[in-house]
Amino acid sequence: MALTLAHPVHSELLIKKSRFLGCVQPVAGRAEALAVVEGLRAQHPAAAHVCWALLAGGQSAANDDGEPGGTAGRPMLEVLRHQQLEGVLATVVRYFGGVKLGAGGLVRAYTDAVAQALLRAQKVELQRMVTLRCRVPYALEGPVRRELQAAGAVLAEARHDAQVDVAFTVAENAAPALRSRLNDLGQGMLAWLP
Missing domain, CATH: 3.30.230.30 (Impact, N-terminal domain)
Structure with missing residues (x-):
């Protein structure tokens, strides 16, 4: 450690x-x-x-x-x-x-x-951080931002086009649980980006 x-x-x-x-x-x-x-x-x-x-x-x-x-x-x-x-x-x-x-x-x-x-x-x-990116419909941007804030994630970028591309950093050990919560929140409308 x-x-x-x-x-x-x-x-x-x-x-x-x-x-x-x-x-x-x-x-x-x-x-x-x-x-x-x-x-x-x-x-x-x-x-x-x-x-x-x-x-x-x-x-x-x-x-x-x-x-x-x-x-x-x-x-x-x-x-x-x-x-x-x-x-x-x-x-x-x-x-x-x-x-x-x-x-x-x-x-x-x-x-x-x-x-x-x-x-x-x-x-x-020392907390190792990871950067994740996802794409969500406009209607989910607010709930996704609230979930990121609750998890202690830091929003790096939100690009608005046909949908919203969100990039954020989060502690590596908190990433799997946050990903799971965002998947549940998105109900199939959230897509993870490379």
Whole structure:
């Protein structure tokens, strides 16, 4: 069972005069993660490093941002993996305090910044979503929309032509029951589209 985070959580560590600002947050994918990292760089222009690790969409990535190779991004990524997280970005902004920490000290500092944030993070089960499409007569559009809303589905598109083509996303585990209810509601007038 993959977990994600309900909302961003921050941490702050002071180690030998260096300040480490950690954050773990849910993200949809790499593009969103890179936008967050760029935002942090703009927000902290005086920071020495903005290191990050990402687990999202079955992909992983890590960046040391100038720290010695393997001392920041990769250890942060391992903390996320150990927690069985998915769709999560970990970032640590470092303000250098003038005292070198050595490779071991850097690994501990970056992993601690992420681990401290994760201690306070609310973890939730990751809901896999599916997109479904159906075609209904105009008379059924309202009842179908109400059924979608009751099921927590998100309407993506409603195209009006001779009939109404409805596209929506719903949690994968709720899809079979919703499909069955919509079939009952449609009484043979609802057609599923590829």
